[in-house]
Amino acid sequence: MDIVQLLRQRVVVFDGPYGTELQQRGLPGGEPPETWILQKPEEVIAIHVSYLEAGPDVIHTNTFGANRIRLSRFGLGEQVQEINRKAVALAREAIRRTGRAEVIVEGNIGPTGELLEPLGDLTSEAALEAFTEQAQALAEAGADFLHVKTMTSLEEALLALKAALGTGLPVIVSMAYHLSHKGAFTMMGVEAGKAVETFEREGASAVGANCEVQIQEMVEIVKAMRGRTSLPIVAQPNGGKPTLQEGTIVYPETPESFTSHVPALIEAGANAVGACCGARPSFIRMVVESVGKR
Ligand SMILES: [Zn+2]
Numbered sequence: 001m002d003i004v005q006l007l008r009q010r011v012v013v014f015d016g017p018y019g020t021e022l023q024q025r026g027l028p029g030g031e032p033p034e035t036w037i038l039q040k041p042e043e044v045i046a047i048h049v050s051y052l053e054a055g056p057d058v059i060h061t062n063t064f065g066a067n068r069i070r071l072s073r074f075g076l077g078e079q080v081q082e083i084n085r086k087a088v089a090l091a092r093e094a095i096r097r098t099g100r101a102e103v104i105v106e107g108n109i110g111p112t113g114e115l116l117e118p119l120g121d122l123t124s125e126a127a128l129e130a131f132t133e134q135a136q137a138l139a140e141a142g143a144d145f146l147h148v149k150t151m152t153s154l155e156e157a158l159l160a161l162k163a164a165l166g167t168g169l170p171v172i173v174s175m176a177y178h179l180s181h182k183g184a185f186t187m188m189g190v191e192a193g194k195a196v197e198t199f200e201r202e203g204a205s206a207v208g209a210n211c212e213v214q215i216q217e218m219v220e221i222v223k224a225m226r227g228r229t230s231l232p233i234v235a236q237p238n239g240g241k242p243t244l245q246e247g248t249i250v251y252p253e254t255p256e257s258f259t260s261h262v263p264a265l266i267e268a269g270a271n272a273v274g275a276c277c278g279a280r281p282s283f284i285r286m287v288v289e290s291v292g293k294r
Pocket residue numbers: 017210211212238276277
């Protein structure tokens with residue numbers, strides 16, 4: 001099934017985060033999650049499997065930081081192609097092992113981690129080139145659609161969207177918004193309504209919000225987006241508010257409390273529900289049950 005068709009038909013369930021899952025399995029803090037695609041592929045497959053067993057419609061590749069600009073910081077700049085291709089293969093392998101052939105594979109594209117000119121040194125050309133390289137590798141390896149995610153800069157999100165559309169695949173664009181008394185904004189000051197209008201005009205198949213907030217706040221962010229676009233909305237809030245306990249970051253939310261807000265999220269206008277940092281496969285399992293009961 002095509003992701004665009006499915007989003008128009010019913011509430012779709014996406015999966016949850018990989019970074020925090022990999023850390024649970026021993027990925028050292030500060031090391032990019034993409035290193036395990038090459039070094040410990042079985043661990044990545046195991047996380048895909050744990051999500052697949054929870055029952056979502058979509059799983060994503062572990063490629064949040066797999067663009068040349070970000071990978072170069074870790075000496076992996078020459079392995080962009082290999083990492084993105086293998087990431088899609090690992091997701092497909094997990095689908096094969098669980099027999100869930102109907103599951104859709106999202107190729108995940110995150111930010112470069114650098115600031116565009118004039119705020120920083122990154123040129124638009126360099127960013128577009130890096131996003132194009134990653135998008136093409138994900139598409140050629142067989143991703144079903146691309147999801148530009150966790151963006152905070154509108155310019156950078158638009159460059160990634162342009163690169164992703166160049167593959168011919170459907171593209172979803174999600175930004176990381178927080179709530180203030182003035183509305184929903186990214187860290188860089190991009191207003192959610194303005195962002196979704198822009199992405200719709202520029203050819204996105206759906207828009208979304210991910211990371212940054214817990215699910216209660218995501219309900220308000222989705223409302224702010226819903227009034228400004230006719231596109232499907234994908235909502236992927238964090239698994240609670242991170243708190244520091246004895247030097248480690250803990251997300252205290254339970255799958256039950258998270259899922260109790262899912263009906264409100266759908267009422268607000270979300271067409272798809274998934275999760276971000278701190279959520280676990282157990283959260284997705286309950287979301288699948290909750291959505292199925294509707
Ligand atoms: Zn996140």
